Amino acid sequence: MRARRHRAEGTREKGAAAVEFALIVPILLALVLGIVEFGHIYNAQLVITNAAREAARTMAVTGDPGTALTAAQSVAPGFALTVSPQPLACVTDPTNAKLKQVTATVTSNVPLIAGTWLNPAGTISISGVGVMRCEG
Template structure:
């Protein structure tokens, strides 16, 4: 009885499984960076709402929100403010909601072909008047 030649079988198996392993690795990296950006946006929105509730200055509150965005570039974070009850400024009995937005840039660029632009948003609400 002759033995079958199995030289190179491990290399073929590795070549078949490698793309799947790389896709999983890229997915883990991209998801973790997107999750970190989302957490940074939530923190930035809370900080923007807090600053607006205390100082009632839209420009400085937006700057404070951008600066609180962690690893994100402050110039890429946009912040909008809305007041409860249709108000146009902070009043003692109103709440201010800050909404931060950021267009995610992926680290590998692999997902860009499939998803296009991914816009993340964060929200924070505070009672006006501190």
């Protein structure tokens, strides 16, 4: 009789472990998905900010808005970028009338890895700003 009682208690503990595992797994998976999603969005932010900086730098050096837009797109090939203001131009610095600068703001809608689970739209809008002093 004792052998049977001992075996029944072990089975109950296995069942409790399975229930605990079933309760914890969704929380752990959500945590891992959140970490991956954060890394994805942070990487997109860096790429878009670099695209804005490259657009401003190219505009400041060449003075050609078309070349600046091409330079921004070459830095972020996987993103559909919107560059503003249109057209990019060197304007007088508000703090120093002797200097001219160009400000490029690049925006893109980045799809989320989790899709609509975290955000009903399934995308997040990310923007970056680049400012450079114009030559000459």
